[in-house]
Amino acid sequence: MEKTKELKGKLLLLFIATFIFLLSLNVTTHMTYKAFPKPLSASKMCSLQISEQTLPPLNNTKHILVSAYMDQRVKGLDTRIIGIFKMDSDQPLYCLFCCAGQLSNATPTTILKHNENFGFPFITTDVINQKTGREEEQKFNFTVCISNLFGDYNNVLQFAQTLEMYRLLGVDRVVIYNTSCGPELDRLLQSYSQEGFVEMVPWPIHRYLTPSKGWLFSQSGGDVHYFGQMTTLNECIYRSMERSHYVLLDDIDEIIMPYKHNNLMSLMDMLQKQQPNT
Incomplete structure (x- = not known):
């Protein structure tokens, strides 16, 4: 009889301990969820779509983009986009940077057309924008x-x-x-x-x-x-x-x-x- 009472007491303590543990787990999970920051508004979000084209045309222009690189040689002129531009088509261009789904504000660019075009209507062009990056290790x-x-x-x-x-x-x-x-x-x-x-x-x-x-x-x-x-x-x-x-x-x-x-x-x-x- 005494053993039965002792066993019931242990089971009751185990039930109470389990209930307290589940309650604390629920509270912790609830608080962790509340700690997440609110998502940015739609105007500050950007898709992670990347063009699969080697030479993507620039919309609403006569220009073609080729690639973008971080140029660490000149301070303040870090992002260099190489393109092929129509010689007689000049218009201001702006850059929007998408990082981890967040969209930056539009920033103006500097357009540098190369001198060597041998008389052709399209010319190699650099589009330069200020955006700090990190150097790549030489291998x-x-x-x-x-x-x-x-x-x-x-x-x-x-x-x-x-x-x-x-x-x-x-x-x-x-x-x-x-x-x-x-x-x-x-x-x-x-x-x-x-x-x-x-x-x-x-x-x-x-x-x-x-x-x-x-x-x-x-x-x-x-x-x-x-x-x-x-x-x-x-x-x-x-x-x-x-x-x-x-x-x-x-x-x-x-x-x-x-x-x-x-x-x-x-x-x-x-x-x-x-x-x-x-």
């Missing part, structure tokens, strides 16, 4: 930028020779802008891309403009110089400058070959010792 010594592939170019042997020579010279990454190439070359470049040596950037410039296959507008016509070559080379500089110590601009049929050194790094080490202030 490459050398990056090579190869200008546009177009016309179903398919010289596999030439590409393989050039890429392997650059690998021997100490190049870490080769960036290639591809409008069109042949099927065999595409398979080769995909193989290099999978191992991380080549970075392929789609460049469908022909969908938006009539690219010229020549250097001068007076001789070749078209909207933009040589499939937008000046834009791709500028884009590659900003794509690579924060992650690579040196950036080389080259064509696939040209190789920067040191003749007194076994690789590019030893050449640059010597040049840096000769010119320590550069």
Whole structure:
């Protein structure tokens, strides 16, 4: 009998303890929920949609945007958007920054058109906006930028020779802008891309403009110089400058070959010792 009373007492204490625990858990959960901040109004929210186009046209303009990078070299002019703009179409542009679903206020931009357009109606343009960012850690010594592939170019042997020579010279990454190439070359470049040596950037410039296959507008016509070559080379500089110590601009049929050194790094080490202030 005494054991039965003792057991009932223990069960009663267990029930009371469980009830108190559940009550405290409910209060804690309720208070935690109340601590969340109220959502921002619709005018301060932005969607997280990102354009999947390599060359998204800028609405209500004759301009094409290419990419945006943080430029840490000039204080106060940090965000640089590379684009292709119509020469005779000038209008003020503003930037809105979307971060974690929150939309910033509109800020004015500075538009810098490059001088080299070779007479074509479209020109490489930088849109600069003040927005502080963080520097990217450099992880490459050398990056090579190869200008546009177009016309179903398919010289596999030439590409393989050039890429392997650059690998021997100490190049870490080769960036290639591809409008069109042949099927065999595409398979080769995909193989290099999978191992991380080549970075392929789609460049469908022909969908938006009539690219010229020549250097001068007076001789070749078209909207933009040589499939937008000046834009791709500028884009590659900003794509690579924060992650690579040196950036080389080259064509696939040209190789920067040191003749007194076994690789590019030893050449640059010597040049840096000769010119320590550069």
